[in-house]
Amino acid sequence: MTELDDTDRRILRALVADATQSASALGRRLGLSQPAVWRRIRRLRSEGVIAGQRLDLDRERLGFGVTVFLGVKLATKGRVSLDDFERAVSAIPEVQTVEHILGLFDYRLRVVARDIADFERVLRRRIMTLPGVGDVEANVLLSEERRPGPIG
Known part of the structure; x- marks a missing residue:
């Protein structure tokens, strides 16, 4: 199990809400530098905590009601x-x-x-x-x- 600190958790919560956010935007939102956010995201990916990114489609708008x-x-x-x-x-x-x-x-x-x-x-x-x-x-x-x- 990967040890997460409060900053890691805040980054993960923000990415779960919107995975398209840049490290720069995340840093501004969380009070961190862009390089610090990027290093943490890269570590979370390499440790398998972030397993990928998915596109969330609106099934109804695509005709699947x-x-x-x-x-x-x-x-x-x-x-x-x-x-x-x-x-x-x-x-x-x-x-x-x-x-x-x-x-x-x-x-x-x-x-x-x-x-x-x-x-x-x-x-x-x-x-x-x-x-x-x-x-x-x-x-x-x-x-x-x-x-x-x-x-x-």
Whole structure:
């Protein structure tokens, strides 16, 4: 585990809110020099605390108005390898995340679709035809509040 001081945490909180901020802007905001901020960010990246940067797209504005969480239980765990299932399901563009979980289901998928009819098409033609798929449970996302996660 990487030891973080208060300044590291303040930098991380600021970057979680807006990762496009320059080191210079961050420095002005946090009362640090640009080189000091840049050194800290570089160290946090090299230690793996900052694992990457992502672009947050507005799915609705792109025409994807429905998000569904699918619980998937594999019917034949012995015959179909988990890697094969993960590789096949990851190739479906509407599947945004694939999480191998412990509990009633083996996987939790986040699937986006244009509408419920489009989701049904993805479910029937793509997901249900994957090797080893057994039981499936769908939960439609009604609203979402994003939290930045624990930074300490």
